[in-house]
Amino acid sequence: MDRVYLNNNNKIEFDFYQNPKDFVVDEIAHTEFKGRGNYLILLIKKVEMTTWDMIAAFAQHINIPAEKIGYAGLKDKHATTTQYISIEAKYEQSLKRFKHPQITILKRTKHTHSIRMGDLYGNRFSINLYDIDDIKAGQIEKLARKTEKNGLPNYFGYQRFGRDNDSIEQAKEMIAGELHIHDAKVKKFLISIYQSIFFNDWLKERVQMSKEEGKFLLLDGDIYISEDAKLFTPKIKPLKDFIAKKVIPTGLLCGRGAFRSRDAAREIEAKYDDEYLVEKGLRREAIVYPTSIECRYKKDFGLLNITFTLPKGSYATVFLENIAAKNFTAKDVKK
DSSP states (O other), rough: OOOSSOOOOOOOOOOOOOTTTTTEEEESSOOOOOOOSSSEEEEEEEEEHHHHHHHHHHHHHHHOOOGGSSSOOOOOOOOSEEEEEEEEGGGHHHHHTBTTEEEEEEEEEEEESSSOOOOOOEEEEEEEEEEEEEEEHHHHEEEEEEHHHEEEOOOOOGGGGGGHHHHHHHHHHHHHHHHHHHHOHHHHOOOOOOOOHHHHHHHHHHHHHHTTSOOOOOOOOEEEETTTSSSOOOOOHHHHHHHTTTTTEEEESSBBTTTOOHHHHHHHHGGOOOOTOOSBBBEEESSSEEEEEEEEEEETTTTTEEEEEEEEOHHHHHHHHHHHSOOOOOTOOOO
């Protein structure tokens, strides 16, 4: 499943590795915690560990179901990551005795309610790129700045679909009724993959249409999301507001209850829709804007450290693909 990008640059060959030293992710909370309340908010650093395993370790220590621990999003396993979790404040004393070789509690505070999925602003990434020379370092920074201005196609990254894209086939078989899944969590996960396949294919067609412009091409009937997170379809294409980053066009995650686009936009969207899917549908931003980009080139090591911030749900590896003008796989970024 190829992902294509708006840049028309030649391939830039570089390596990056998803490991604790070279791939660092810091979660950015969407709100300030009040410092009081019935919930304990912990800022956690975990190394080479999934979010699920980290939560399981806390649940086992205080002897509660994992579902009682709140978190905003899943973080990469093969990385050093920080994220917030919430636990009822009555377990505070027990947590003072918590020790784990891959987990560190960096900060504690209190809040009036638990953290829920999606309760984050975004993520800050720090990634080391290798096999870099003077020319590549300049090209990468130039393309990163261009992406900051023109936007990044908001594809789901390769991580979404399994190491060998095996989850894609399972999802298709399950939706077709050829594979029965008993576990509710696995079923929900495969449905989300099925929706993601359609979204990525839709976005690929829209990006291919836009490549000549070098910017995402708006169509009549597109559905936009505004700064206050409201979805709307304007009578006239809101080009000025789009350039000012006040509105962002969205793509369909097919399912019941989701708004469908109209007119020219719907002609393309309809090819990537399953109107019979009973799972809840959503809209997802077609374009996102990286911010706070910094590049530090270490010539003696052939290394460029690039740091940037992305909105929640967006993939750092997609940002790197956009610069490299190539697709990466899980095999490419092994330790």
